[in-house]
Amino acid sequence: MTFAGTGQLLRLVLRLERRAFPIWIAVFTLTPPMVAAAFESLYPDPASLEQAAQAVGGNAAFTALLGEVYAATVGGLTAWRIGTVAALFAGIFSALTVIRHTRVEEETGRYELFGSMPIGRHAPLAAAVLATLGANLAFAIGATVGLLAAGQPAEGSVALGLAFGLTGWAFTGVGLLAAQVTDSSRAARMIASSVLGAAFLLRMLGDSADGFSWASWVSPLGWGGQLKAFADEAWWVVVLPIGLALVTLALAARVAMRRDIGAGLLRTRAGVAEAAGSFDSPWALAWRLQRGVLLAWAIGVAVFGTVMGGVAPGVVDLGGGSEQFRELLERMGGTEVLTDAFIAGVVGMFGMGVTAYAILAILRLRTEEVELRAEPVLATGVTRTQWLLSHAAFAVGGTAIIMVVFGISAGVTFGVIEGDVPTQVARVLSAALVQLPATLTLAGLAVALVGWLPAHVGWSWGALAAAFLVSFLGAILGLDQVFLDLSPFTHTPQLPVAEFTVLPVALLSAVAVGLGAAGWFGLLQRDIA
Amino acid sequence: MGPAIAISGLVKTFGTTVALDGLDMEVQVGEVHGFLGPNGAGKTTTLRVLLGLLRADAGSARLLDGDPWTDATDLHHRLAYVPGDVSLWPNLSGGEIIDLFGRLRGNHSTDRRAELLERFDLDPTKKARTYSKGNRQKVALIAALTSDVELLLLDEPTAGLDPLMEEEFRNVVREETGNGRTVLLASHILSEVEALCERVSIIRAGRIVESGAIAEMRHLSGTTVQAELSSPPAGLEGLAGVHDLVVEGTTVTCRVEPGALDAVLRHLAGLGVQRLVSQPPTLEELFLRHYDDGEAGS
Numbered sequence: 001m002t003f004a005g006t007g008q009l010l011r012l013v014l015r016l017e018r019r020a021f022p023i024w025i026a027v028f029t030l031t032p033p034m035v036a037a038a039f040e041s042l043y044p045d046p047a048s049l050e051q052a053a054q055a056v057g058g059n060a061a062f063t064a065l066l067g068e069v070y071a072a073t074v075g076g077l078t079a080w081r082i083g084t085v086a087a088l089f090a091g092i093f094s095a096l097t098v099i100r101h102t103r104v105e106e107e108t109g110r111y112e113l114f115g116s117m118p119i120g121r122h123a124p125l126a127a128a129v130l131a132t133l134g135a136n137l138a139f140a141i142g143a144t145v146g147l148l149a150a151g152q153p154a155e156g157s158v159a160l161g162l163a164f165g166l167t168g169w170a171f172t173g174v175g176l177l178a179a180q181v182t183d184s185s186r187a188a189r190m191i192a193s194s195v196l197g198a199a200f201l202l203r204m205l206g207d208s209a210d211g212f213s214w215a216s217w218v219s220p221l222g223w224g225g226q227l228k229a230f231a232d233e234a235w236w237v238v239v240l241p242i243g244l245a246l247v248t249l250a251l252a253a254r255v256a257m258r259r260d261i262g263a264g265l266l267r268t269r270a271g272v273a274e275a276a277g278s279f280d281s282p283w284a285l286a287w288r289l290q291r292g293v294l295l296a297w298a299i300g301v302a303v304f305g306t307v308m309g310g311v312a313p314g315v316v317d318l319g320g321g322s323e324q325f326r327e328l329l330e331r332m333g334g335t336e337v338l339t340d341a342f343i344a345g346v347v348g349m350f351g352m353g354v355t356a357y358a359i360l361a362i363l364r365l366r367t368e369e370v371e372l373r374a375e376p377v378l379a380t381g382v383t384r385t386q387w388l389l390s391h392a393a394f395a396v397g398g399t400a401i402i403m404v405v406f407g408i409s410a411g412v413t414f415g416v417i418e419g420d421v422p423t424q425v426a427r428v429l430s431a432a433l434v435q436l437p438a439t440l441t442l443a444g445l446a447v448a449l450v451g452w453l454p455a456h457v458g459w460s461w462g463a464l465a466a467a468f469l470v471s472f473l474g475a476i477l478g479l480d481q482v483f484l485d486l487s488p489f490t491h492t493p494q495l496p497v498a499e500f501t502v503l504p505v506a507l508l509s510a511v512a513v514g515l516g517a518a519g520w521f522g523l524l525q526r527d528i529a
Numbered sequence: 530m531g532p533a534i535a536i537s538g539l540v541k542t543f544g545t546t547v548a549l550d551g552l553d554m555e556v557q558v559g560e561v562h563g564f565l566g567p568n569g570a571g572k573t574t575t576l577r578v579l580l581g582l583l584r585a586d587a588g589s590a591r592l593l594d595g596d597p598w599t600d601a602t603d604l605h606h607r608l609a610y611v612p613g614d615v616s617l618w619p620n621l622s623g624g625e626i627i628d629l630f631g632r633l634r635g636n637h638s639t640d641r642r643a644e645l646l647e648r649f650d651l652d653p654t655k656k657a658r659t660y661s662k663g664n665r666q667k668v669a670l671i672a673a674l675t676s677d678v679e680l681l682l683l684d685e686p687t688a689g690l691d692p693l694m695e696e697e698f699r700n701v702v703r704e705e706t707g708n709g710r711t712v713l714l715a716s717h718i719l720s721e722v723e724a725l726c727e728r729v730s731i732i733r734a735g736r737i738v739e740s741g742a743i744a745e746m747r748h749l750s751g752t753t754v755q756a757e758l759s760s761p762p763a764g765l766e767g768l769a770g771v772h773d774l775v776v777e778g779t780t781v782t783c784r785v786e787p788g789a790l791d792a793v794l795r796h797l798a799g800l801g802v803q804r805l806v807s808q809p810p811t812l813e814e815l816f817l818r819h820y821d822d823g824e825a826g827s
Binding site: 107183184186268269270271272273274275279280281282284285288289371372373375376377378379380381382383525526527528 | 577580581582583584601602605606608610612614616617618619620621622623624625628629630632633634635653654655656658659669672
């Protein structure tokens with residue numbers, strides 16, 4: 001192994017990430033103390049904390065989504081509320097970052113430049129890994145310092161920080177391994193996100209279904225919870241994520257040593273000599289470019305929906321009936337009927353998740369432009385309008401398909417258990433489809449950015465992140481209604497808990513169409529890179 | 530019917546960068562027109578304006594008697610374009626990409642496709658991800674050449690091709706012009722332009738600094754004469770039409786205007802010529818004259 005020049009390359013990676021890393025570190029540092037402070041003011045005395053902990057801890061819906069509550073303290077509730085989601089985000093961040101600085105660099109040919117320099121063969125990988133591990137270490141330290149500053153016990157603060165950072169370490173290894181075995185960054189991301197999705201479902205199963213507690217121990221996203229921050233910290237659990245990181249990193253290094261530059265273990269197959277007769281339009285091209293992602297989402301969502309539908313009925317049996325719990329549920333956006341609240345909550349989260357798909361589908365336009373593939377297409381008989389619509393069709397149609405898949409998969413399993421499939425499918429399906437206008441509002445924003453501020457299309461992700469934070473933490477943090485109203489998801493009727501109301505849905509749809517039309521107009525006017 | 534391309538006073542700025550600064554250019558129907566200039570002179574920007582991808586800030590451009598911005602789509606059925614920076618979809622095969630572009634543009638021929646694959650020796654079954662730079666360039670060339678169009682816009686079309694393929698490309702372009710097509714060939718490779726083009730426009734910093742038939746431009750710059758003589762030369766500096774005179778011992782090198790050639794040769798003959806080399810000017814020299822700031826005004 002030769003690592004000469006790793007230091008210089010590490011500086012390069014940090015330079016390239018000079019904007020992203022600080023934002024992520026700030027979010028991981030500031031969120032835990034903010035949530036802790038919110039719980040502190042919501043439940044000022046031990047008795048109310050105890051009640052809250054029992055209420056949410058005894059509710060299968062919450063344990064399914066967020067994990068178990070291990071301690072009836074401010075720290076314990078904080079760990080429960082943000083632990084799983086923060087670990088999930090650390091995992092996503094780590095896998096994407098390490099893939100971006102390894103396989104993407106190799107794919108674009110930038111690695112070859114390094115190959116010709118007096119730089120060790122393994123230095124580029126080492127730099128990418130060190131940077132990602134380092135960022136996760138910063139997450140852990142940041143969260144710990146933040147919690148300490150909020151007056152939380154030192155042991156629990158360190159444990160929760162480790163739960164975030166070490167989950168990130170584990171997925172740094174997973175991401176690197178995925179980047180080494182495949183020969184395209186797209187396939188690597190697909191593998192890493194499948195592992196993340198599977199880990200999330202396993203943890204959910206383990207925390208909610210009887211006889212499946214082993215599943216939480218198998219899932220890398222369950223380990224953070226098993227550390228039992230602010231309860232009886234089980235320090236030995238850190239061995240699991242560190243072990244997974246070491247094993248995956250070692251395997252990845254082994255693959256990297258054996259293969260040629262540009263190649264993976266999984267080979268690219270030869271293609272066809274002639275295109276199918278139907279491959280003759282911008283629509284066919286967009287279908288070719290987008291279908292893989294859509295299929296992957298549909299499969300993932302079908303699995304997610306099936307599990308969610310299976311978990312939902314359990315909520316009623318185990319749900320605590322205390323006033324505090326109802327009050328809390330109310331804050332989470334649900335109401336009386338627990339199953340319905342669970343469905344509404346899950347569907348709401350799901351709607352935001354699918355927005356990521358819708359934004360990705362739109363931003364494909366910008367990717368095509370930046371990578372200079374739009375230019376030759378638009379130099380043929382294809383109009384800009386056709387080009388835009390061919391991809392926008394996936395943001396609209398693809399998102400609708402994903403919603404339908406979720407509605408049917410969750411509705412069917414739920415209905416089978418409840419003994420009434422058609423009714424449940426209709427209820428879950430309508431709850432899912434009503435998310436469409438809010439989802440498309442952010443997709444419309446992405447189109448507007450593509451049309452008018454193409455250099456800043458990344459703001460679409462910022463808008464989604466803001467909407468997520470508002471929905472996920474806004475009520476707990478007691479944010480002003482003005483801020484809550486900024487998120488389109490705030491206005492979505494929460495079926496099946498709430499009644500369907502036309503006005504907000506119509507208004508959101510109008511905003512989505514308006515943003516899309518504005519973006520279209522901008523695209524017709526502007527220069528194509 | 531007017532010229533295939535007529536540009537006058539074209540201005541395009543990107544922020545504070547002036548990419549095109551009052552560019553004038555005319556390309557007649559049926560000619561192979563060389564568009565010469567170094568990197569960053571504005572060749573690609575000009576082509577993108579002609580394709581309606583960029584909107585000009587001032588000036589006018591006409592393409593095949595249409596407006597490149599408002600009539601973009603109609604015009605695009607009548608032209609084919611090879612971009613300077615070829616980027617392909619990594620998971621599509623070369624064959625699929627060639628077919629897609631042919632179909633999007635129209636007027637493509639499968640016989641022509643087969644012939645070009647053969648001539649350029651390209652394996653169409655490979656995924657674009659696995660192509661070398663030269664092979665990606667071949668995909669772009671074949672994709673452009675399979676269509677029966679009036680105008681070919683080629684931006685550095687031989688980048689990455691080996692000399693054999695470069696020769697094949699020249700043959701294909703010569704055939705194309707034989708069929709009455711117009712070609713605008715943007716390049717910084719002088720030999721390529723010399724080999725293919727009757728007329729050239731030389732661009733520098735967003736302006737055309739010289740335009741016309743290559744033969745006429747050579748006429749302007751004169752012949753380089755190098756002679757080894759029996760005795761040290763004298764009196765040459767006094768002759769009209771002699772430039773860049775260098776004398777080293779008994780060897781003399783100078784650039785001679787066409788009208789002065791007769792007088793110079795007579796003078797040299799009187800000094801006893803041992804060895805004589807005379808070269809027509811290359812575009813290289815022409816080019817350097819325009820790009821060497823110190824001499825730009827001479």
